[in-house]
Amino acid sequence: xxxxxxxxxxxxxxxxxxxxxxxxxxxxxxxxxxxxxxxxxxxxxxxxxxxxxxxxxxxxxxxxxxxxxxxxxxxxxxxxxxxxxxxxxxxxxxxxxxxxxxxxxxxxxxxxxxxxxxxxxxxxxxxxxxxxxxxxxxxxxxxxxxxxxxxxxxxxx
Numbered sequence: 001x002x003x004x005x006x007x008x009x010x011x012x013x014x015x016x017x018x019x020x021x022x023x024x025x026x027x028x029x030x031x032x033x034x035x036x037x038x039x040x041x042x043x044x045x046x047x048x049x050x051x052x053x054x055x056x057x058x059x060x061x062x063x064x065x066x067x068x069x070x071x072x073x074x075x076x077x078x079x080x081x082x083x084x085x086x087x088x089x090x091x092x093x094x095x096x097x098x099x100x101x102x103x104x105x106x107x108x109x110x111x112x113x114x115x116x117x118x119x120x121x122x123x124x125x126x127x128x129x130x131x132x133x134x135x136x137x138x139x140x141x142x143x144x145x146x147x148x149x150x151x152x153x154x155x156x157x
Contacts, residue, residue, distance in 0.1 A: 036147040045134035077115040101131045
């Protein structure tokens with residue numbers, strides 16, 4: 001009888017643990033967003049654009065947007081934004097020391113806005129965002145792509 005009770009307790013504990021694990025999210029979207037934001041912050045290469053750019057903002061939001069804003073020395077501002085669910089693929093052009101990351105979307109999903117431009121303010125759509133990076137290894141690029149794909153899959157169940 002003791003053997004049966006022990007077996008019943010063990011089975012109950014295993015079943016209850018399995019039940020609890022079925023409802024846990026091992027990695028939340030906030031973790032992917034945080035990791036992606038850290039990668040972009042650590043590897044952003046301001047020196048590629050420092051002759052023209054006064055400052056920049058590059059943010060990945062918890063509600064699934066990539067927002068990139070560049071402020072030029074002449075007063076012009078460029079703003080790029082896309083929903084990460086629209087991410088399709090990425091390419092990297094350059095070396096480990098310095099290069100450009102191309103984030104491609106499924107269509108014309110990137111909002112492009114310019115302010116205070118000599119040609120006037122422009123609103124348009126694009127298929128990619130180009131982000132200058134430095135000191136980036138293949139593992140870093142793989143991590144960026146994995147996080148983008150995980151965020152994208154969480155937003156498109």
